Amino acid sequence: MDLAFPHVFLWTLLAFLLTWTVFYVNNRRKKVAKLPDAATEVRRDGDADVIIVGAGVGGSALAYALAKDGRRVHVIERDMREPVRMMGEFMQPGGRLLLSKLGLEDSLEGIDEQIATGLAVYKDGQKALVSFPEDNDFPYEPTGRAFYNGRFVQRLRQKASSLPTVQLEEGTVKSLIEEKGVIKGVTYKNSAGEETTAFAPLTVVCDGCYSNLRRSVNDNNAEVISYQVGYVSKNCQLEDPEKLKLIMSKPSFTMLYQISSTDVRCVMEIFPGNIPSISNGEMAAYLKNTMAPQVPPELRKIFLKGIDEGAQIKAMPTKRMEATLSEKQGVIVLGDAFNMRHPAIASGMMVVLSDILILRRLLQPLRNLSDANKISEVIKSFYVIRKPMSATVNTLGNAFSQVLIASTDEAKEAMRQGCFDYLSSGGFRTSGMMALLGGMNPRPLSLIFHLCGITLSSIGQLLSPFPSPLGIWHSLRLFGAEGVSQMLSPAYAAAYRKSHMATTAL
Ligand SMILES: Cc1cc2nc3c(=O)[nH]c(=O)nc-3n(C[C@H](O)[C@H](O)[C@H](O)COP(=O)(O)OP(=O)(O)OC[C@H]3O[C@@H](n4cnc5c(N)ncnc54)[C@H](O)[C@@H]3O)c2cc1C
Known part of the structure; x- marks a missing residue:
């Protein structure tokens, strides 16, 4: 018995030590394993007040505006390179006023932007020069600006990311995270190719005219009305470059405008159903044989220059889509993903800037954005207040x-x-x-x-x-x-x- 006691004691101590060691190691492992969860949790609690999907015209301008009001903004953009596209190349005087109200007027400077004072309109040999009025109550310089869209978008991105509370990240948003009808955040693939998540009380979908995400929020459908077919004629200058040239041609309008000090955009509207192929050269032949003769002689040389030099011809669908109010909470759709109109009057960017200004003002009184019901009220008011201008x-x-x-x-x-x-x-x-x-x-x-x-x-x-x-x-x-x-x-x-x-x- 006397010998058995220390034996049992030793074995018990050993068992205790072993159990403790196993428990300790296991516990440590659990703590280490919990770290990523904890990180997710921190993020979920809100590193950002707002997630913005897309850093195009609308997303970048909105990020800047909200960050100026002290919001922490996480912008996820699928491609940070300078966009090369044939849209959003003219800012109306009204759009410039809105840019200045957002503190973004300098994003239209230093990009070889071109001043536009009005239109030169051509129809069947007649020509009219018309200007934006100066004697109007309009409180800003009555001129527009033409430019390469990509340069403007890069400037907006720079402006947004210069603010400390903006995190501008390259990544492709795959879906919205929804819990019981409330959007909580997004899943996205980051630049390293990893699938990850981000959470915020408010998500803004601003992913443009090809939006995939709007369908999970709204059930509105975009209608393709026509195609804008265009190219750039390089190293040339229009006569009277401050007037955009609008030609009333057939089947619809043709426009020429100075897009930089050396380049001229030539663009026209063509309708679906009978569009010549760009790839096999039919389009170039159509532009040369059918459209060029309709272009006034003083503009024709520049019109033909791009085609003759093999400029890349692009076709962009013209879409129309009415704005609809979503039932879902915690989310708002903006820009072309929300509302589109015919680009004949070059005003899409102006509408999105006006929407941003309205939304920002409505959000300003809210100290934090975590009350989904209050945000829903804001979105409903936004929808009503924007109507007169957008309609x-x-x-x-x-x-x-x-x-x-x-x-x-x-x-x-x-x-x-x-x-x-x-x-x-x-x-x-x-x-x-x-x-x-x-x-x-x-x-x-x-x-x-x-x-x-x-x-x-x-x-x-x-x-x-x-x-x-x-x-x-x-x-x-x-x-x-x-x-x-x-x-x-x-x-x-x-x-x-x-x-x-x-x-x-x-
Ligand atoms: C042919 C044509 C000509 C036009 N000309 C004019 C004009 O002269 N003047 C004018 O005011 N308006 C014009 N518009 C309209 C104007 O271009 C748009 O209204 C404006 O660009 C809309 O801005 P946005 O921010 O909604 O979209 P965009 O500026 O297109 O930005 C969308 C951004 O979202 C990103 N994105 C998309 N999907 C994802 C995703 N899943 N994850 C992350 N990022 C994503 C894209 O990469 C892009 O950067 C024109 C439109 C067309 C079709």
Whole structure:
């Protein structure tokens, strides 16, 4: 017994030591294993107040605006290189004013940007020079800027990432993380190719016109209206470069503008269904043989230069998509992922900047963004407050693009001529229309007033030199289903395009 006691004691001590060692090692392992979870948890609790998907025009400007208000912003952008694309190359005077209100006016400086004071409009040998009005109540310099979009986007990204509370990371967002109808964050592939997550009380989807993510928030669908086909003619300068050249050609408009001190953008609208192939050279031949003869002689050499030098021809779909309010909480969709209109009036960037300004002001009173119900209220107010401006711009884009489509129908052709006459008539008509087009006065009443004015001008065209029965009939059509109502209604506009595509061969 006496010998057995120390034996048992020793064995018990050994067992205790062993158990303790196993427990200790195991526990340490668990602690180490817990570290990544803890890191995730820290992130979940909110390294960022806001996650922004996409650092294009909207995402970068929003990151800057929110960070200026002290928010911690995590921006995830799939490609940090300078974008090379054929969109967002002209900022209207109204857009420049909004940039200045956001403190971003210098992002349009030092990028070889070109001043634009108005338009040179061409139709069937006629030419009109029209300027953005100077005697308007508009509180900013009444000029626009043309530039390479990629340079502008890089400047916006630099501005955003210069603020200490902005984390601008390269990565591709794969999906939104949703819990019980509330968006909590995103899963994304970072630049090392690892799948990872980020959490924040508010996620802003700003991933552009090809957005994949908007479908998990909204059920609105984009409609492809037409294609913008274009290229750059290098090492040349337009005569009177401060006027963007708008040619009322067939099947629709053609534009030429100085995009840098040495380069000229040539772009035109073509409709789906019969688009020549770019890859096999049919498009270049079409531009040369069908479009170039319609370009006024003083611009033709520059128009042909790019084609002859083998400039890369691009085709961008023109999309239209109405804005819809999402049921989901903790998320907001902005920019082209939210709302698109015809680019004939080059105002998409202006709308997104206006939206950012409104959203920022609505968020400013909230100390933190963690109350999903309060954020939902903000989003609902945002949706209402943005309407007058966005509806005016969207409707103008729709109406203006309709008027620019050539037609064999006498009433529609009168509308086209009426638009040219109205724009070039001088006085309050020209200044009013240019203030609308320049985003200097984006008000619904002004829009309706000038659209009615164009219709009356078109009717004058049909009834001169004296009213014939056919002229009266076409005039009545302009006031009814073919006129203002058609221009204002998207449903009519879609029908118009369909009939145009059926009757017009390229
Ligand atoms: C042909 C054409 C011409 C136009 N011309 C003009 C014009 O002259 N003036 C004007 O004001 N407007 C113009 N617009 C409209 C304007 O370009 C857009 O309204 C504007 O660029 C929208 O900004 P955005 O931030 O929503 O999208 P974008 O500027 O396109 O930015 C989207 C960003 O999201 C990133 N992204 C996409 N998916 C992901 C993902 N899954 N994860 C991470 N990042 C992602 C993209 O890389 C991109 O950087 C034009 C449009 C078209 C189609």
